Amino acid sequence: MSAIIVSGLVSGSLYALMASGLSLVWGALGVFNFAHGVLLMMAAYAAWWVSSSSGLGAGLAAGVVAAVVFSALAGALLYWVLVRPWLGKPDAELSVIMTTIAGAIFLENLVLEVFGGHYKELDQVVTGTVMLAGTTVQAQDLMAIFLAPALLGGVAALLTRSRTGLAVRAIAQNRDAARLLGINIERIYLVTFAVSAVLAGIAGITIAGLFSISPAMGNDPLLRAFVVVVFGGLGSLIGTIAGAYVIGMVEAVSSYYIGIYWTPVVLFLVLIAVLTVRPTGLMGRAP
């Protein structure tokens, strides 16, 4: 039983990290970033390349730091190349879906070309096991469980207290009024993308330690993150985080009792049920 809970919490934490970045970008810019999963994957490769003896061999700590910095830069660059040129144009939402999907396919294949198809392994940030409520838990799992709430709490604090965080929310609520306060919308968009990419990157480094690294490793988390964002309610960060843990738990329970192959079916059934009762998601607002 506690094994199921731990597994649900780990998935929930990872989904929360992934989905909140997606949700932030959606809230501020009104677009979906389909290259979000690729950001996760590239951060894992960056960490591996810097830390592994097959790469720079600079050690895990350097790898993690490099991957986080890389994520921020990659997020900013992605915004600049794939998103910014289409903002403010008619049907920007659709154009950005196309450009980010195209970018994702390109980058995934680029990584495949450069690093090859063999799965890579990243050392765990914390190693060993811990006994918890009668279950043996990997320390890395435990780290994920504590890291996600801490990071997301930090993001939430920035959004309510910092000048830039308030500006992100202002843009999401009333773009013209935000501009009239002297807010540089472009800069805030860039920062939002960078923060979102860092959250995805940290999820990527954690997943890399728990499972393995491959060019397609971001696809599944991206799909889950979309389910979470819709489930939790578009534009609500709290809803997204709550949704991530609910989905993580449902998945863990269903994998245990029903089996891993039927879990996606269960997941979508839950999603459909919730959207039938609450069309805007758990905490979404009517548009």
Add this chain to the structure above:
Amino acid sequence: MSLVVEDLRAGYGRIEVLHGINIEVPDGSRIGLFGPNGHGKTTLLRAISGLLQLPRGRVRFGGDDLTGANTQRVVECGIIHVPQGSTLFPRMTVLEALTLGAYSPHAWQRRRDNFDRVFTLFPRLSERRDQQCRTLSGGERQMAAIAIGLMGDPRLLMLDEPTLGLAPKVRADLEQRIQTIAESGVSMIIVDQDVELLFGLCRRLYLIEQGRVSLEVADRGEVQHQEVLRRYFGTVSA
């Protein structure tokens, strides 16, 4: 710092809305804009504050040429536009929204002073500071909108229909507060449908019709008052 707008032409995309506007706001004074809906009053404010692409003509504020400047530069020069529709940030607390009002660098440094000033002017907002903006009453929302503008430390404040949809008593109260702000030396452009209100607050009125200034009223002599009402409403009822 006086604002001078010369032959300003601007619009949305290929549609020109303003066909050459000339107005002037001398330092420390107030002007009022009125006229039928859809004839360019709001567009004029948006053109001055940098929300419209590629305006032509000239906008000068003191020594700065602000023609075609972006909103950041306009705000940093001290021109603050309080837009119409008073719920600016529905899902923020009053305090958060006011803090945001001081976003531009020079206002950010002076935000403590400006908080005092705003809460003295609008004690009601001080009571409501932890409430979400969407839960405020109509009058309070309008106060909040103006207060957010004041947090930007304006030299010129542009108010777009500040009394729209307010009950007469609330409106009179708000007029009083606007008067107080004006007495502190802030220049103002006020757009409103209520000509009486504008006559009370402003030294000079402009009637904006079809994207042009069709009448300028320099003093509030009764003759011109009659003229304004005639042009505005068609007839003067006895």
